[in-house]
Amino acid sequence: MSKGMRKYFKKKIFWFVITFIAAVILNFILPRLMPGDPVNAIVGKSVSPGASQEQIQEQIAFYKQQFGLDKSIFGQFFDFVKNAVNGTFGVSYSQYPRTVSDIIGSGIWWTIALQLPAILVGWILGNVLGALAAYLRKAFDKVLMPVSLFFSAIPAFGMAVILLVIFAVNLKVAPVNGAYDAGLIPKFTPSFIANVIWHYQLPFWSIVLISIGGQAVGMRSMSIYELNADYVKYARFLGIKDRRIVRYVFRNAMLPQVTGLAMSIGSMVGGALVAETIFSYPGLGMAMYNAIVSSDYPVISATTLIITIMVLLASFTLDIIYAFIDPRVKAAQFD
Amino acid sequence: MKSTLRNIFHSPRFVVGFVIFMAMVLTVLIYPYFVPRDPLVSIGKGFLAPGTYLSVYDANNTSTYRIDLPEAAANRMGSLLTAEDRKTMLDFLTVMGADTEGLDLSDDSVNDLIALWKSSYDEENVRTSKYEGFSTKAQRNKLKRLDTKLSGSDSAGAMTVVSGEGDAAESRAVADTDYVKVNEVANALNLPLGTDNFGRDMLTELVSATGTSLIIGLIAGTIATLLGLLVGLLAGYVGGLLDDILMFIANIFTVIPGFVLLILIYYSVGQEARGVTTCAIVIGLTSWVWTARSVRSQVISLRNRDHVNLSKLSGHSLFRIIITDILPYIASYVVMAFILQVSSGILAEAQLSLLGLGPKTTVVPTLGLMMNWAKLFGAYTSSNAWWAYFPVILVIALTSFSLNLMNTGLDQVFNPTLRD
Numbered sequence: 001m002s003k004g005m006r007k008y009f010k011k012k013i014f015w016f017v018i019t020f021i022a023a024v025i026l027n028f029i030l031p032r033l034m035p036g037d038p039v040n041a042i043v044g045k046s047v048s049p050g051a052s053q054e055q056i057q058e059q060i061a062f063y064k065q066q067f068g069l070d071k072s073i074f075g076q077f078f079d080f081v082k083n084a085v086n087g088t089f090g091v092s093y094s095q096y097p098r099t100v101s102d103i104i105g106s107g108i109w110w111t112i113a114l115q116l117p118a119i120l121v122g123w124i125l126g127n128v129l130g131a132l133a134a135y136l137r138k139a140f141d142k143v144l145m146p147v148s149l150f151f152s153a154i155p156a157f158g159m160a161v162i163l164l165v166i167f168a169v170n171l172k173v174a175p176v177n178g179a180y181d182a183g184l185i186p187k188f189t190p191s192f193i194a195n196v197i198w199h200y201q202l203p204f205w206s207i208v209l210i211s212i213g214g215q216a217v218g219m220r221s222m223s224i225y226e227l228n229a230d231y232v233k234y235a236r237f238l239g240i241k242d243r244r245i246v247r248y249v250f251r252n253a254m255l256p257q258v259t260g261l262a263m264s265i266g267s268m269v270g271g272a273l274v275a276e277t278i279f280s281y282p283g284l285g286m287a288m289y290n291a292i293v294s295s296d297y298p299v300i301s302a303t304t305l306i307i308t309i310m311v312l313l314a315s316f317t318l319d320i321i322y323a324f325i326d327p328r329v330k331a332a333q334f335d
Numbered sequence: 336m337k338s339t340l341r342n343i344f345h346s347p348r349f350v351v352g353f354v355i356f357m358a359m360v361l362t363v364l365i366y367p368y369f370v371p372r373d374p375l376v377s378i379g380k381g382f383l384a385p386g387t388y389l390s391v392y393d394a395n396n397t398s399t400y401r402i403d404l405p406e407a408a409a410n411r412m413g414s415l416l417t418a419e420d421r422k423t424m425l426d427f428l429t430v431m432g433a434d435t436e437g438l439d440l441s442d443d444s445v446n447d448l449i450a451l452w453k454s455s456y457d458e459e460n461v462r463t464s465k466y467e468g469f470s471t472k473a474q475r476n477k478l479k480r481l482d483t484k485l486s487g488s489d490s491a492g493a494m495t496v497v498s499g500e501g502d503a504a505e506s507r508a509v510a511d512t513d514y515v516k517v518n519e520v521a522n523a524l525n526l527p528l529g530t531d532n533f534g535r536d537m538l539t540e541l542v543s544a545t546g547t548s549l550i551i552g553l554i555a556g557t558i559a560t561l562l563g564l565l566v567g568l569l570a571g572y573v574g575g576l577l578d579d580i581l582m583f584i585a586n587i588f589t590v591i592p593g594f595v596l597l598i599l600i601y602y603s604v605g606q607e608a609r610g611v612t613t614c615a616i617v618i619g620l621t622s623w624v625w626t627a628r629s630v631r632s633q634v635i636s637l638r639n640r641d642h643v644n645l646s647k648l649s650g651h652s653l654f655r656i657i658i659t660d661i662l663p664y665i666a667s668y669v670v671m672a673f674i675l676q677v678s679s680g681i682l683a684e685a686q687l688s689l690l691g692l693g694p695k696t697t698v699v700p701t702l703g704l705m706m707n708w709a710k711l712f713g714a715y716t717s718s719n720a721w722w723a724y725f726p727v728i729l730v731i732a733l734t735s736f737s738l739n740l741m742n743t744g745l746d747q748v749f750n751p752t753l754r755d
Contacts, residue, residue: 020590030596030599030603161706161728
């Protein structure tokens with residue numbers, strides 16, 4: 001490892017740590033700025049109508065103590081960090097006495113199982129189409145480009161709603177919402193898995209269709225940019241085979257696309273919000289939405305913390321990989 | 336400048352996008368002069384399908400014309416019986432044991448179906464026999480209502496309209512060959528997109544919402560672009576510690592994704608303050624990051640050019656160097672970034688509102704609020720009212736499509752390497 005490289009990594013890690021600390025603090029503060037007192041809301045629901053003023057006060061004091069809200073803001077922050085480190089993330093306000101880690105644990109696998117394959121399939125299909133459009137040009141490009149542009153212009157929720165109405169409401173070939181039928185108990189039986197796959201189709205394709213358009217547009221313009229680059233012309237003059245040039249071109253054009261892939265995997269939880277709420281899919285996005293609506297600070301803080309860590313990891317990994325694979329970054333950063 | 340503009344308007348992509356966008360802007364500006372109705376006033380009750388609605392009262396008081404249409408009787412029968420009615424009739428006749436061979440729910444067999452019904456249905460018989468599926472009182476009443484409906488349609492030519500408190504002197508007979516002219520009826524309303532769940536005229540509401548959403552996009556786009564430009568210029572040109580600090584802030588905005596940050600900040604503002612303008616400002620404040628990054632990297636590549644160094648040697652101020660030596664080189668890029676920011680601002684508002692976190696307003700509709708209402712009142716599922724959400728999705732898609740087209744058109748003009 002050269003001296004420049006070591007300095008580069010030191011600087012990266014320094015900013016990585018600082019950003020992480022600042023993000024943790026923001027994740028703690030921002031939800032707590034939201035209006036509405038969650039304890040009053042819980043007590044309002046749980047107390048019987050005839051309860052006296054003292055009983056209500058007693059209840060409020062009990063919940064405040066349970067949630068650690070009787071401590072100062074610094075004490076609360078210390079609790080937050082402690083709970084984040086031991087992995088429980090504290091107790092949920094709106095689903096008391098469920099722990100936040102339980103809520104997240106039940107949601108995160110649905111989100112990963114839905115988003116990861118959808119992002120990958122959309123990314124691969126989009127890039128293949130974009131590269132073909134750039135290389136073949138002519139009719140293929142003329143038809144594909146406006147279609148891709150239009151598809152990428154349809155908002156994610158619009159695509160979800162259109163698929164929902166066509167396939168679930170009118171044709172009735174897919175379920176309207178959920179990840180499995182309400183009466184079923186999650187276990188690994190063939191009938192349950194078949195039911196899950198049946199529920200999986202609409203949310204999955206709504207994400208894939210949206211991402212294909214955007215990826216194709218990006219890949220096409222990067223490929224055209226590279227195809228017109230000087231090194232391609234030079235290689236042609238040298239008489240290098242077309243097949244080989246194309247391989248170099250697409251490898252270079254892929255670099256920004258890889259960034260896009262890593263970032264969309266990193267921000268997958270935030271991106272899941274819309275599709276999951278439309279299809280009432282029980283993932284992390286849905287958990288976060290419910291938490292925001294009911295001012296459930298611990299759940300909001302924990303989900304945003306997960307998003308933060310995932311995005312940070314994705315961008316940090318990218319920085320490291322780029323330093324090794326892209327000579328342009330190497331030249332720019334290490335000198 | 337003049338030649339750049341000419342080049343831009345020679346790019347087919349830009350022109351198509353520009354025409355679509357301007358058509359929408361012009362519609363938003365001109366429409367209120369033709370339909371000066373308040374977009375949020377309820378004129379109907381619940382979802383009304385698109386179409387022309389005639390006042391029955393006024394139609395009765397409009398002079399009539401005689402038209403003999405041969406298929407009029409069949410049409411009348413066909414429209415009288417809904418698909419559900421026909422199914423009930425068929426089910427009943429089958430249970431009763433009548434010969435329903437060759438009868439189905441189509442318009443062709445409706446006359447045969449009615450004839451069979453008339454010969455078979457007997458109220459007494461139904462009550463005493465307790466046929467399967469028609470044994471409860473509610474089910475028998477349903478059949479009775481159907482029968483009444485059918486016998487009412489029998490007496491063609493004998494319909495009598497009585498005005499006032501049943502004063503026979505003011506009644507008049509309506510023949511089945513009487514027609515009124517649509518534009519002679521005093522109150523006729525054309526609802527090309529029907530009404531939403533509150534009974535508001537969808538087209539008027541949609542035009543007004545498009546206007547509001549465009550304004551949100553413009554405010555958010557302007558804030559995001561100006562902020563991004565300022566941060567990018569300072570970080571890129573000044574560099575050093577300032578660069579580190581500014582990029583640190585930008586990184587925080589990246590690791591807490593804009594949309595999440597947007598929800599949190601917007602929710603923290605409080606219920607009362609969450610108007611349309613606040614919404615636009617918050618969107619702008621959370622989406623400047625990528626503009627700042629791209630501007631910064633372009634400025635870094637510019638700051639060591641000879642003409643910039645020459646300006647520095649001549650003792651020009653930082654402000655003057657940025658304005659005269661750097662801005663002109665990135666102006667085209669900034670315009671393109673602005674267009675994309677407008678488009679993503681409109682989209683961000685729509686997503687926020689769809690989740691029920693959008694502007695709290697009872698004065699103006701936005702595209703996102705319309706989507707939210709459609710979702711809340713079951714337009715996709717129970718009511719299946721496509722007109723309440725599909726035009727909204729189409730307008731959002733068309734807006735960002737036209738802006739993206741303009742953007743790629745500009746890209747081809749300014750980046751010769753991207754040209755076909």
